Amino acid sequence: METLDPSDNQLVERTQAGDARAFDELVVRFSPRLYGLIYNMTASHEDTNDLLQEVFAKAYRSIRGFQGKSSFYTWMHTIAVNMTINFLKKRNRRKTMSLDDVDNGILNDPDFIAATSNGDPSHSANLGELQKKLNESMLKLSHEHRAVVTMFDIQGMPHAEIAKILKISEGTVRSRLFYAHKQLQTHLQEFIKQ
């Protein structure tokens, strides 16, 4: 994460020199990951699509100012997080996530199997209910806490990287995570007890 991926760097340089195809390659490379980030913060596929378009448009307009002080990965994530938080502040309303788009791969995930069936059929929960509870709990977090949880727990980013993206200290990242987990624990407690 710390050092620039040479390929990304080359693509950035080519884009800065006016090669639009190089930027297309960056879009292909970064869109799935940024989609996950924005989607887990907005809880709407439609908003995610629009925001992702705007994020790449902004990145393309500003790429001449990118000097490589941080990695391109960090730079893109910073743009995406800031734009999403601004969007959420403006939107200021909550939406429920669509459950239709959940990938079927989740059914084979060991964590999912462990969480949904403990040998007791009455203890098992269906996919829809689990997702619903998770989404509800996530939406109760503040935008800033949701951003930290999304990057750390869902995207698996280290504390240091999150701190760079959000321009806060690692201690603040850890405290936000702690607080967010506490809140999620409270919300999910009932579901787990069932």
Place this chain on the structure above:
Amino acid sequence: MDNNDISKLLRLKRYEQPPAEYFENFLAEFQLRQRAEVIHRPFFQIAWDRLCRFLAPPSMPRLAMAGSFAVAVIATGSVLTWSDSETEGLTPSMPTIAQQAPAPSSPSQATKSAPAVQYVLPAEVVTYASRRSF
């Protein structure tokens, strides 16, 4: 229920991804949007972009480019203004005709006191003959 359980549950959300075709279409949609933006952009913005691309090194931010352009314009303007004032100070100021010769109050006074004003006319032969020769 501890942090580990929460983390495990949250990891499940990684699977909430759109189908693979979405990302293929996404690039096409992005390119269309970019082209539409270019078409609807005002001419001066396109011209400015091209100027930036031509003059500035790739890593130079646009704001810095605009700032240096503004500084260059101000510097040029101040140099020009300064050089004008400098030349005004160095060259002797020529008195105007009005200062040299005050307007006479009467025609007789004018013939007596007014200095002889000499007008230099172009030394060109006045002729009505056509210059064209066939």
